[in-house]
Amino acid sequence: MLEGILGSTSAERVLVFLRSRGEGYPREMARFFATSLRPIQNQLEHLEAAGVLWSRLVGRTRLYAFNPRYPFLRELEALLDKALSFYPESDRGALLMNRRRPRRAGKPHEAD
Amino acid sequence: MKPISEMSAGELAAYVASHLKGRGIEVVLSGGACVTIWSEGRYVSADVDLIGGGMTPRLSLRKALAEIGFVEQGRQFVHQDARFFVDCPSGPVALGREAPKEIRTMQFATGSLRLLSPTDCVKDRLLAWYHWQDRQSLEQAALVAERNPVDLDELGEWSKREGKAGAFEEIKGRLSPSR
Numbered sequence: 001m002l003e004g005i006l007g008s009t010s011a012e013r014v015l016v017f018l019r020s021r022g023e024g025y026p027r028e029m030a031r032f033f034a035t036s037l038r039p040i041q042n043q044l045e046h047l048e049a050a051g052v053l054w055s056r057l058v059g060r061t062r063l064y065a066f067n068p069r070y071p072f073l074r075e076l077e078a079l080l081d082k083a084l085s086f087y088p089e090s091d092r093g094a095l096l097m098n099r100r101r102p103r104r105a106g107k108p109h110e111a112d
Numbered sequence: 113m114k115p116i117s118e119m120s121a122g123e124l125a126a127y128v129a130s131h132l133k134g135r136g137i138e139v140v141l142s143g144g145a146c147v148t149i150w151s152e153g154r155y156v157s158a159d160v161d162l163i164g165g166g167m168t169p170r171l172s173l174r175k176a177l178a179e180i181g182f183v184e185q186g187r188q189f190v191h192q193d194a195r196f197f198v199d200c201p202s203g204p205v206a207l208g209r210e211a212p213k214e215i216r217t218m219q220f221a222t223g224s225l226r227l228l229s230p231t232d233c234v235k236d237r238l239l240a241w242y243h244w245q246d247r248q249s250l251e252q253a254a255l256v257a258e259r260n261p262v263d264l265d266e267l268g269e270w271s272k273r274e275g276k277a278g279a280f281e282e283i284k285g286r287l288s289p290s291r
Contacts, residue, residue, distance in 0.1 A: 049202065050202045068239075068243040069206070069208060069239050069240075070206075071204065071206035071209055071210070071211075
Protein backbone atom coordinates (compact mmCIF):
# COMPACT_ATOMS: atom_id res chain seq x y z
CA MET A 1 0.00 0.00 0.00
CA LEU A 2 2.84 2.41 0.85
CA GLU A 3 5.61 0.58 -0.98
CA GLY A 4 5.35 3.09 -3.85
CA ILE A 5 6.57 5.91 -1.65
CA LEU A 6 8.67 3.85 0.76
CA GLY A 7 10.41 2.02 -2.06
CA SER A 8 10.02 -1.42 -0.54
CA THR A 9 7.40 -3.82 0.75
CA SER A 10 9.67 -4.77 3.64
CA ALA A 11 9.87 -1.14 4.78
CA GLU A 12 6.07 -0.94 4.86
CA ARG A 13 5.84 -4.23 6.76
CA VAL A 14 8.34 -3.13 9.37
CA LEU A 15 6.68 0.24 9.87
CA VAL A 16 3.08 -1.01 10.12
CA PHE A 17 4.19 -3.77 12.44
CA LEU A 18 5.89 -1.32 14.80
CA ARG A 19 3.00 1.15 14.57
CA SER A 20 0.59 -1.62 15.57
CA ARG A 21 2.63 -3.24 18.31
CA GLY A 22 4.94 -0.52 19.58
CA GLU A 23 8.06 -2.66 19.35
CA GLY A 24 9.30 -5.85 17.80
CA TYR A 25 12.28 -7.94 16.85
CA PRO A 26 13.33 -9.01 13.35
CA ARG A 27 12.50 -12.72 13.58
CA GLU A 28 9.05 -11.96 15.01
CA MET A 29 8.31 -9.62 12.07
CA ALA A 30 9.63 -12.04 9.46
CA ARG A 31 7.52 -14.83 10.98
CA PHE A 32 4.43 -12.64 11.07
CA PHE A 33 4.70 -11.72 7.39
CA ALA A 34 5.92 -15.23 6.41
CA THR A 35 8.95 -13.75 4.71
CA SER A 36 12.69 -14.22 4.97
CA LEU A 37 14.61 -12.55 7.73
CA ARG A 38 17.28 -10.72 5.70
CA PRO A 39 15.09 -8.08 3.97
CA ILE A 40 13.39 -7.30 7.27
CA GLN A 41 16.76 -6.92 9.01
CA ASN A 42 18.05 -4.74 6.18
CA GLN A 43 15.09 -2.39 6.47
CA LEU A 44 15.35 -2.21 10.25
CA GLU A 45 19.05 -1.33 10.00
CA HIS A 46 18.36 1.22 7.27
CA LEU A 47 15.54 2.88 9.22
CA GLU A 48 17.65 2.96 12.37
CA ALA A 49 20.56 4.59 10.49
CA ALA A 50 18.10 7.18 9.17
CA GLY A 51 16.96 7.98 12.71
CA VAL A 52 13.41 6.69 12.23
CA LEU A 53 13.86 3.75 14.62
CA TRP A 54 15.99 3.00 17.62
CA SER A 55 16.91 -0.34 19.08
CA ARG A 56 18.11 -1.89 22.28
CA LEU A 57 19.40 -5.31 23.20
CA VAL A 58 17.22 -7.40 25.48
CA GLY A 59 19.28 -10.47 26.27
CA ARG A 60 20.46 -11.56 22.84
CA THR A 61 17.49 -10.10 20.98
CA ARG A 62 17.53 -6.66 19.36
CA LEU A 63 14.21 -4.90 19.95
CA TYR A 64 13.22 -2.07 17.61
CA ALA A 65 10.77 0.80 18.15
CA PHE A 66 10.08 4.22 16.67
CA ASN A 67 12.67 6.79 17.67
CA PRO A 68 10.75 9.34 19.76
CA ARG A 69 13.29 11.96 18.59
CA TYR A 70 12.51 11.51 14.90
CA PRO A 71 11.24 14.95 13.82
CA PHE A 72 8.53 13.62 11.48
CA LEU A 73 7.28 10.89 13.81
CA ARG A 74 3.82 12.33 14.33
CA GLU A 75 3.29 12.76 10.58
CA LEU A 76 4.66 9.29 9.84
CA GLU A 77 2.35 7.75 12.42
CA ALA A 78 -0.62 9.55 10.89
CA LEU A 79 0.30 8.16 7.46
CA LEU A 80 0.68 4.64 8.84
CA ASP A 81 -2.64 4.89 10.68
CA LYS A 82 -4.31 5.92 7.45
CA ALA A 83 -2.71 3.03 5.57
CA LEU A 84 -3.68 0.60 8.33
CA SER A 85 -7.30 1.74 8.08
CA PHE A 86 -7.28 0.41 4.50
CA TYR A 87 -5.81 -2.96 5.47
CA PRO A 88 -8.26 -5.89 5.54
CA GLU A 89 -9.85 -6.32 8.95
CA SER A 90 -8.19 -9.71 9.36
CA ASP A 91 -4.67 -8.28 8.79
CA ARG A 92 -5.33 -5.35 11.09
CA GLY A 93 -6.65 -7.65 13.77
CA ALA A 94 -3.67 -9.97 13.47
CA LEU A 95 -1.27 -7.04 13.75
CA LEU A 96 -2.99 -5.64 16.82
CA MET A 97 -3.73 -8.90 18.60
CA ASN A 98 -0.65 -10.40 20.08
CA ARG A 99 -0.05 -11.90 23.43
CA ARG A 100 1.78 -9.55 25.79
CA ARG A 101 0.71 -11.05 29.11
CA PRO A 102 3.28 -13.29 30.79
CA ARG A 103 3.37 -17.03 30.18
CA ARG A 104 4.58 -19.33 32.91
CA ALA A 105 7.88 -21.04 32.02
CA GLY A 106 7.31 -24.51 30.63
CA LYS A 107 3.64 -23.94 29.75
CA PRO A 108 2.72 -25.26 26.25
CA HIS A 109 2.42 -22.59 23.55
CA GLU A 110 -0.64 -23.66 21.53
CA ALA A 111 -3.34 -22.07 23.74
CA ASP A 112 -2.79 -18.37 23.04
CA MET B 113 47.81 24.25 11.12
CA LYS B 114 47.75 22.13 14.26
CA PRO B 115 48.27 18.40 13.63
CA ILE B 116 44.98 16.49 13.65
CA SER B 117 46.20 14.38 16.59
CA GLU B 118 46.31 17.51 18.78
CA MET B 119 42.95 18.98 17.80
CA SER B 120 40.24 19.36 20.45
CA ALA B 121 36.71 18.23 19.61
CA GLY B 122 35.79 21.79 18.58
CA GLU B 123 38.89 22.25 16.46
CA LEU B 124 38.38 18.93 14.73
CA ALA B 125 34.69 19.68 14.13
CA ALA B 126 35.60 23.08 12.65
CA TYR B 127 38.30 21.53 10.47
CA VAL B 128 35.96 18.86 9.09
CA ALA B 129 32.98 21.22 8.74
CA SER B 130 35.07 23.76 6.83
CA HIS B 131 36.39 21.09 4.49
CA LEU B 132 32.84 19.84 3.85
CA LYS B 133 31.62 23.37 3.23
CA GLY B 134 34.30 23.70 0.56
CA ARG B 135 32.71 20.68 -1.10
CA GLY B 136 29.24 22.20 -0.93
CA ILE B 137 28.11 20.26 2.15
CA GLU B 138 26.85 22.41 5.05
CA VAL B 139 26.80 20.75 8.46
CA VAL B 140 25.87 21.70 12.01
CA LEU B 141 27.50 20.34 15.16
CA SER B 142 25.05 18.68 17.52
CA GLY B 143 25.21 16.03 20.25
CA GLY B 144 27.89 15.48 22.86
CA ALA B 145 30.64 17.53 21.20
CA CYS B 146 28.35 20.55 21.39
CA VAL B 147 28.17 19.94 25.14
CA THR B 148 31.98 19.74 25.22
CA ILE B 149 32.20 23.21 23.68
CA TRP B 150 29.47 24.90 25.71
CA SER B 151 30.59 23.27 28.96
CA GLU B 152 34.16 24.41 28.25
CA GLY B 153 35.47 20.87 28.36
CA ARG B 154 33.76 19.75 31.58
CA TYR B 155 32.24 16.94 29.56
CA VAL B 156 34.26 15.29 26.80
CA SER B 157 32.47 13.43 24.05
CA ALA B 158 34.23 10.67 22.10
CA ASP B 159 32.56 11.61 18.84
CA VAL B 160 31.75 14.65 16.80
CA ASP B 161 28.20 14.64 15.36
CA LEU B 162 27.98 16.73 12.21
CA ILE B 163 24.50 16.80 10.72
CA GLY B 164 23.71 17.94 7.21
CA GLY B 165 20.45 19.00 5.69
CA GLY B 166 19.46 15.46 4.78
CA MET B 167 19.91 15.85 1.02
CA THR B 168 23.58 14.90 0.81
CA PRO B 169 24.15 11.38 -0.52
CA ARG B 170 26.28 9.27 1.79
CA LEU B 171 28.64 8.63 -1.12
CA SER B 172 29.44 12.36 -1.47
CA LEU B 173 30.14 12.57 2.25
CA ARG B 174 32.36 9.51 2.10
CA LYS B 175 34.35 10.95 -0.82
CA ALA B 176 34.75 14.39 0.77
CA LEU B 177 35.89 12.97 4.11
CA ALA B 178 38.30 10.56 2.45
CA GLU B 179 40.12 13.60 1.01
CA ILE B 180 41.17 14.56 4.56
CA GLY B 181 41.93 11.02 5.68
CA PHE B 182 38.67 9.89 7.26
CA VAL B 183 37.55 6.35 6.49
CA GLU B 184 34.04 5.06 7.05
CA GLN B 185 33.86 2.31 9.67
CA GLY B 186 30.31 1.18 10.34
CA ARG B 187 28.34 4.39 10.69
CA GLN B 188 31.28 6.51 11.80
CA PHE B 189 34.25 8.11 10.09
CA VAL B 190 37.62 7.41 11.63
CA HIS B 191 40.98 9.12 11.12
CA GLN B 192 44.06 7.22 12.22
CA ASP B 193 45.48 10.26 14.07
CA ALA B 194 42.33 11.94 15.39
CA ARG B 195 41.25 11.55 19.02
CA PHE B 196 37.56 11.69 18.08
CA PHE B 197 35.28 9.85 15.68
CA VAL B 198 33.19 11.83 13.25
CA ASP B 199 29.57 10.80 12.94
CA CYS B 200 27.29 12.18 10.24
CA PRO B 201 23.77 11.09 11.21
CA SER B 202 20.91 11.55 8.79
CA GLY B 203 19.50 15.07 8.79
CA PRO B 204 17.75 17.30 9.32
CA VAL B 205 19.01 18.86 12.53
CA ALA B 206 16.01 18.60 14.81
CA LEU B 207 15.13 19.08 18.43
CA GLY B 208 12.21 16.74 18.79
CA ARG B 209 9.58 17.90 16.35
CA GLU B 210 11.20 21.26 15.74
CA ALA B 211 14.11 22.75 13.86
CA PRO B 212 16.72 24.63 15.94
CA LYS B 213 15.79 28.21 16.84
CA GLU B 214 19.29 29.51 16.30
CA ILE B 215 22.50 28.25 14.74
CA ARG B 216 25.63 29.91 16.11
CA THR B 217 28.94 30.22 14.28
CA MET B 218 32.24 29.84 16.10
CA GLN B 219 35.70 30.48 14.74
CA PHE B 220 38.60 28.16 15.50
CA ALA B 221 42.18 28.25 14.19
CA THR B 222 41.19 25.17 12.17
CA GLY B 223 38.10 26.68 10.54
CA SER B 224 34.57 27.88 11.07
CA LEU B 225 31.94 25.82 12.86
CA ARG B 226 28.15 26.09 12.89
CA LEU B 227 26.65 24.66 16.06
CA LEU B 228 23.51 24.59 18.21
CA SER B 229 23.05 27.51 20.59
CA PRO B 230 23.34 26.70 24.32
CA THR B 231 19.54 26.70 24.68
CA ASP B 232 19.12 24.31 21.73
CA CYS B 233 22.00 22.17 23.00
CA VAL B 234 20.12 21.84 26.31
CA LYS B 235 16.98 20.82 24.37
CA ASP B 236 19.01 18.17 22.53
CA ARG B 237 20.18 16.69 25.84
CA LEU B 238 16.77 16.97 27.51
CA LEU B 239 15.23 14.85 24.75
CA ALA B 240 17.34 11.88 25.84
CA TRP B 241 16.29 12.50 29.43
CA TYR B 242 12.61 12.84 28.53
CA HIS B 243 12.42 9.79 26.30
CA TRP B 244 15.01 7.41 27.72
CA GLN B 245 15.57 8.75 31.24
CA ASP B 246 19.26 9.03 30.39
CA ARG B 247 20.66 10.70 33.50
CA GLN B 248 24.02 11.48 31.85
CA SER B 249 22.19 13.64 29.32
CA LEU B 250 20.44 15.54 32.10
CA GLU B 251 23.80 16.15 33.75
CA GLN B 252 25.18 17.41 30.44
CA ALA B 253 22.23 19.78 30.04
CA ALA B 254 22.97 21.12 33.52
CA LEU B 255 26.66 21.61 32.64
CA VAL B 256 25.72 23.68 29.58
CA ALA B 257 23.22 25.77 31.56
CA GLU B 258 25.77 26.33 34.30
CA ARG B 259 28.25 28.00 31.94
CA ASN B 260 25.93 29.81 29.50
CA PRO B 261 22.77 31.87 29.61
CA VAL B 262 19.90 29.64 28.49
CA ASP B 263 16.32 30.71 27.81
CA LEU B 264 14.32 28.91 30.50
CA ASP B 265 10.99 30.26 29.21
CA GLU B 266 11.72 28.88 25.76
CA LEU B 267 12.81 25.55 27.27
CA GLY B 268 9.54 25.39 29.19
CA GLU B 269 7.40 26.22 26.14
CA TRP B 270 9.31 23.78 23.96
CA SER B 271 8.95 21.04 26.59
CA LYS B 272 5.21 21.70 26.62
CA ARG B 273 5.07 21.38 22.83
CA GLU B 274 6.94 18.07 23.15
CA GLY B 275 4.33 16.90 25.66
CA LYS B 276 6.85 17.03 28.52
CA ALA B 277 5.69 20.04 30.55
CA GLY B 278 5.53 18.01 33.77
CA ALA B 279 8.96 16.50 33.24
CA PHE B 280 10.40 19.99 32.68
CA GLU B 281 8.90 21.28 35.92
CA GLU B 282 10.68 18.48 37.77
CA ILE B 283 14.13 19.34 36.43
CA LYS B 284 14.07 23.05 35.64
CA GLY B 285 15.79 23.82 38.96
CA ARG B 286 18.83 22.00 37.58
CA LEU B 287 19.01 24.52 34.72
CA SER B 288 18.37 27.75 36.56
CA PRO B 289 21.26 30.12 37.35
CA SER B 290 20.26 30.41 41.03
CA ARG B 291 20.72 26.73 41.85
